Amino acid sequence: MLKQQLQQKLQQKLSPQQIQVIRLLELTAIELEERIKQELVDNPALEEGNNEPQSDTDTFGDDMQNEEGSNESAEDISLGDYRSEDDIPDYKLEADNFSQKDRREEIPFSGNSSFHDNLLKQLGLRNLSEQEYKIAEYIIGNIDDNGYLQRPLSAISDDLIFQVGIDVSIEKLEELLQLIQDFEPAGVGASNLRECLLLQLERRPATPANLLAYKIIDESFDEFSKKHYDKILKQYGIDESQLKDAIHEITTLNPKPGNIWGDSFSDGMSQVVPDFIVDVQDGEITLSLNNSQLPELRINRSYTQMLEDYMGNKQNQTRERKDALLFVKQKLDAAQWFVDAVKQRQQTLLQTMQVIIDLQKEFFLTGDESTLKPMILKDVAERTGFDISTISRASNSKYVQTNFGIYPLKFFFSESMQNDSGEEISSREIKKILQECIEHEDKRKPLADDKLCELLKEKGYVIARRTVAKYREQLGLPVARLRKEI
Known part of the structure; x- marks a missing residue:
């Protein structure tokens, strides 16, 4: 028995552009550099640009309604989508972000025997x-x-x-x-x-x-x-x-x-490249993205000219010419989406980092870990307007260079706890005090977790013994018996 019915559903699907932005957001500075190089190889419509003025070929407009290039006819293609008077790459958001061509110093690499x-x-x-x-x-x-x-x-x-x-x-x-x-x-x-x-x-x-x-x-x-x-x-x-x-x-x-043999080589290959640079001068905090190794991106002018030639000769639109026209359009669309995705990534990272600076301003001014305030992903998400998952991706595996050293963004996130006076404090502050207690203990008779719990309680931090054990393990400190010395 056949039965026909009408059903209405509400679904949320990510477009290919949104997926690309999400994937780029997860990348570190080094990974993004490799991703851009790969895109330059894969897409001939995208090329590494320079600062010489061009009249009409560097960036794109916002017409991305057709996601399936193969289903688009030649009459639907508008050449105006690929014209812009602005030659500066969209993702160059800060004046002090330099391109790879601005720094052409060759760094020698020494390969040691394994x-x-x-x-x-x-x-x-x-x-x-x-x-x-x-x-x-x-x-x-x-x-x-x-x-x-x-x-x-x-x-x-x-x-x-x-x-x-x-x-x-x-x-x-x-x-x-x-x-x-x-x-x-x-x-x-x-x-x-x-x-x-x-x-x-x-x-x-x-x-x-x-x-x-x-x-x-x-x-x-x-x-x-x-x-x-x-x-x-x-x-x-x-x-x-x-x-x-x-x-x-x-x-x-x-x-x-x-x-x-392995340490010197692996350390050289695993050096941390900061994604952000925070500089403090005269009490003023300046934030910039570390784009020193990112090449400038622009559209290949020959592809735009090719599209213009195909569009200008509509009388001889054979099947082969239409296929060639759609191929060029697909490559230009892909280049458009990639440049826009890189731009959106940079904007998201800057907004996220700026909120972190605002919330942890005292630390960036003084470098004192005790000034770090309780902060979770939700706090940053509420101030940026982004989703919590976006903040998680933006902060994962990212590093910031400050006047006091290089820190992972996860360093600034910590849980909120209360001391005996009801004041909210960061769990990082408790960990620091816990570490100091263990460092100054009698190594012949190290303090057990319950003794550390009592010691913290005397200092005004009321936490459970299992919480002390958790913080101790997070600090990489063994139990009392294994800390014993003679």
Whole structure:
């Protein structure tokens, strides 16, 4: 039985332009630079411009009603949509935002040898047969960036049979692994932290402190890692000074030997590039976007001229010419949408950051964390008029450069709490006081969470013990037992 009915629904759908704006908003400064470069490659109608005046081709109008270019006829295309007298890119919102062409300094890049390259170089200095070299090379390939070989030798033996066609015994693998464990840095090729520390201690001089340290790691690693120092003192019949010397030797060891090579390279590749620059001079706060590496965007003039030629010759509108006309129109539309999306992204970021500055003005003037006020995403959303999700995207993975350092935008958001006088304070202020209490505690008898709770209560901050534990974990501080020192 067929039944026909009329149903009315209210749905909210995002247009392709809105989706593009959302995606661009989530990008950091470096990611946006890469995205713009990719768009310049993908869309020939978009090009990197300059400040030379052009008469009619740089920016677009606002006619974006047709989202499906393939369904648009040649008669619906208006050349006026692609004319503008303003040659300055729309997303250049601040006078002190410079383009990439304004700064043409070449920065040299130094590529250091990697951790695995260093191991292979040392392997080449050993007198090995061709097969032994291939096996040792495969073992090195299974060592992670921290310097550990966490795969069992039995699994490596199976891989060598099926992937390389080499049948090797576990005993031979152990022999070659011991050879690799003799390489620099000390501790490489260990299967766990305990073995890594033992390998390093084996190369140390046989002093009483080193011998005791080796014995503690070898026989009492669990007690040492849990800081059960009383058990260790009783087990080895030593005094606190001897234990302290042994612990000092252990703390000088490297728990991740592979990082000796990786740190300098990874740090150079993971440098934070601020998205905002906040400058304070004579009590005046100036905000600007860090657009130093962003190229200027404009429409390819040849594409606009091509569209004009097609539009001016309507008498010979063959099927091929119409297809070419629609292709040009699609590319120009895509360029229009991209430039507008970049412009809207910059405006949204500036408005969001300006509200954060207004709410946290004392911090930007003084750099004192205690002046930070409670602030959540909703507070910024209400003042900007944006949705909370928009503020979340705008603040996620973004950084601001101030006179006191570079901070992530998430740094300025914190929950609101009340002290004993009823005054609203930031949870960040409580964390700072909590950290100070732990820093000044007696390390021989560190304060438990309930004691820290009582100490904060005496200072006027009434919070629960589980809240103290949560803040302590957020600060990266261990429990009292693991903070104990002798």
